[in-house]
Amino acid sequence: MSTVVETDVLIVGSGPAGASAALALSTYGVPNIVVTRYASLADTPRAHITNQRTMEVLRDLGVEQDVIARATPQHLMGNTTFCTSLAGEELGRVRSWGNDPLVQAAHELASPTRMCDLPQHLMEPVLVDAAVARGTSLRFETEYLSHTQDADGVTATVRDRLRGDTYEIRAKYLIGADGGRSRVAEDAGLPMGGQMGVAGSINIVFEADLTKYTAHRPATLYWVLAPGATVGGIGAGLVRCVRPWNEWLIVWGYDVTAGAPDLTTEYAESVVRQLVGDDEIPVTIKSSSAWTVNEMYAERYSNGRVFCAGDATHRHPPSNGLGSNTSIQDAYNLAWKLKLVLDGSASPKLLDTYTAERAPVGKQVVTRANRSIGETAPIFEALDGLSPQTPEQLWANIAARKEAGEAAEKQRAKLREAIAFKVYEFNAHGVDLNQRYTSDAIVPDGTPPETFPRDPELHHQPTSRPGARIPHAWITSGTRTLSTLDTVGQGRFTLLTGIGGEGWIRAAEAQDVDIATVVIGPGQEYEDPYGDWARLSEISDAGALLVRPDGFVAFRHATAAPDAREVLSDALRRILGRA
Ligand code: FDA
Structure with missing residues (x-):
């Protein structure tokens, strides 16, 4: 007898994209099921750099502190070192990941969060545990095989790998978060640009106490320039810290046209010995695997009721540490839109803005990551x-x-x-934070196009322009100090105004969508004691910002408006795709 399981959203994959989609949807109260092929979550470190924007997303989803508790902190990440081997000659260092004093200040000014290093096998359990605790149904050893879709939903056929049988899951929407070889993206016919397999890489995970070569120059990355290091791979040999200072991952290249070498323990040990440069240190090889450097991005992220996220839509090398960051941010962009469409607040047209907003980011990330390889x-x-x-x-x-x-x-x-x-790889603060969305879910305010007086890849530029994430400023509420980002999110829209903005508050309260309201000013619920918000908000006290559940400004009005209610209704109609 065949069984049909039903849910609102079926998610294929429990990596950073799938796990964070599940976490966001469950946080918003949307029923969802995750199917994942294997019996466990990621068992190797893989992606690890966690940037400020991702930490903001995790903060809103309530798991920031769990991540911080497990992560290597920012101050131990920063001395990216170039050397002939860990024991050999040092050629130079780059202060990285926000550890240059000027960049550190920029990080502090930009966000209430800090970068950290949390390898994927430690990140996934944080996301998945919280998702399951909030209602996600997770099915391990369950492989997606195919899907069909009609006007009302998607029917996916999955295989239970334990029992060996197949069954169907019926969902209103399907999210393909099934990684770089995404079958969902292929079945949905998503057009991909770029190239797979541009270079060959090997990951070797090992244990060794390398304290004597690393603790005095704490870093996440030690790059080794040695004979053979320009073949394939990601630009040079890499010794990456997994846990300071005794768990490591080496990335070493191979000639992709000749195929991956035989990954015996002896081979892995020989690479470790070459890059560490000290034969006396005991080394335990944990695993080794071959993978290819890809340069691919989807031009469209959805087809009908099927949406893809993460490596399913953008495949690139680990340079700039953007892999899981971009995947988590894709999921965060999609989840609130699904929620509002499912609860009837928005038209399905809102879902078209997912591709419009995330595809340009995916393309930029793929291009940046590959360019960084060349810059070695x-x-x-x-x-x-x-x-x-x-x-x-x-x-x-x-x-x-x-x-x-x-x-x-x-x-x-x-x-x-x-x-x-190499600052463009290791301190690209603008790449992390300067995402700007142009879509039907953003209402332009008629101001001239934004210009970037400083390099937009290196420098974060805060702005409250529609399409940008709301600027961070420390404000207070009684004895509590909080970020402006803490006033938004949680799955709903927020309207921010100041003294004189009562018309906007009344307008927000009159809408049929849940809009939180925030008034910042002397004697109000929130105060701006440092004057930071006044400097960054780019509106007058009586003006208004309407911020989406993902923290992006959807609508901005610089002043009070006599017809605030109509103006806001009209903006929401456009944002939510209502006729
Ligand atoms: P991800 O690949 O993490 O997850 C895909 C999920 O889908 C998995 O749970 C998988 O089991 C599941 N799945 C796949 N097919 C399925 C099916 N048919 N049915 C059910 N489930 C299915 N990045 C980086 O920044 N630094 C690094 O050093 C590395 N190193 C690295 C090594 C290796 C070996 C890999 C494979 C990848 C990396 N990456 C990396 C890339 C990084 O891991 C990647 O960008 C993110 O994991 C992408 O997250 P996703 O959730 O999109 O896919």
């Missing part, structure tokens, strides 16, 4: 290390930088400059 080449060039040569020649070139004379001085300058340029 100048470091090798500074050592004349790209052309085919013997290891002895490379070592001689590396040694030459210690000599006196004009040539060596030039080489030193070139090397410093090449290493410093």
Whole structure:
């Protein structure tokens, strides 16, 4: 007898995208089921850098403190080191991940959250545990096989890998969060641009006490320039900290045209020995696996009632640490829209804005991550290390930088400059935070297009323009200090105004959608003692910002409006796709 299981949203995959979609939907009270192919969550570290925007999302979803408790903190992430091996010569460092004093200040000014490093096998349980606690039904060992869709929903066929039988799950919507080889995206016919398999990489997870080579220059990443390090991979050999300072992951390249080498323990140990450079340190290999560097992005993220998120829609190397960050942010963008469509507050047209908003971000992330690989080449060039040569020649070139004379001085300058340029990979604050959405769920306010006086990849630019995330400012409520971001989210719209904005408050209260209201000013529920909000809000006290459940400004009005109720109704009609 065949069984049909029913739910509102079926999610395929329990990685960062699927787990955070489940967490957001359950937080918003939307029934959902997650099916995932294996018997456990990720069992290797994989993605790890967790940027400020993701931490803001996790803060809104109520798991920020759980993540902080398990993560390596920001101050232990920051001395990205270039060397000939961990025990060998150091070529230079980049202060990274918000640890340069100026960037650190920018991080503090930009967000109430801090970056951290939480490897994927530790992140997934935080997301999944909270999702299940809030109502997600999770089915391990359940493989998605296919789906059909009609006007009312999607029917997916899944296989129970324990029993070996197949059955159907009927859902109103399907989310394909099934990773870089997404069958859901393929079945939904999502058009992909770019290329799979542009280079070959090997991950080797191992235990070794490397304290003596790392604790004095704490970092998440130690890049090793050694003979063979330019073949395939992600630009150079990489020793990545999983847990300070005794759990590690090496990323090493291979020639993708020749195929992956035989990943024996002996092979893995030989790579570890080469990159660590100290044969006396005991090493235990935990696992090794081969993967390919991809450069692909979907031009459309949905087809009818099927939506894809995460690596299903953007596949790129780990450079800039954007993999799971972008996946979590995709899910967060989609979840509130599904909720409002499912509860009848919004038209299904709202769901079209998912592609409009996230596809450009996915494309940018794929392009940035691949460009960062190429930007490692100048470091090798500074050592004349790209052309085919013997290891002895490379070592001689590396040694030459210690000599006196004009040539060596030039080489030193070139090397410093090449290493410093890696800031685009290790301190790209703008890439993390400057996302701007243009879609039907954003109402332009008629102000001239935004300009970026500083490099938008490196520098965060706060703005309350429609399409940008609400700027962070510390405000107070009685004895409590909180961020403006803490006043928004939680699955509902928020209207922010100040003294003189009573018309906007009445307008918000008159709508048939749940809108929280926030008044900031002296003697109000929220005060702005530092004057930060007054500086950042870009509206007058009597103006208004309507912020979406994902923290993005949907509508801005610089002043009071005599017809506030109609103006706000009209804006909401557009945002929610109502006729
Ligand atoms: P993810 O791949 O994490 O999850 C997919 C989920 O779908 C899994 O739960 C899987 O079991 C499930 N699934 C797949 N097919 C299914 C089916 N038919 N039925 C049911 N379930 C199915 N990134 C980075 O920044 N730094 C790094 O070092 C690495 N290293 C790395 C190593 C390896 C080996 C991989 C595979 C990936 C990385 N990444 C990485 C990439 C990073 O892991 C990736 O960007 C995120 O995990 C993407 O999250 P998703 O949730 O989209 O997919």
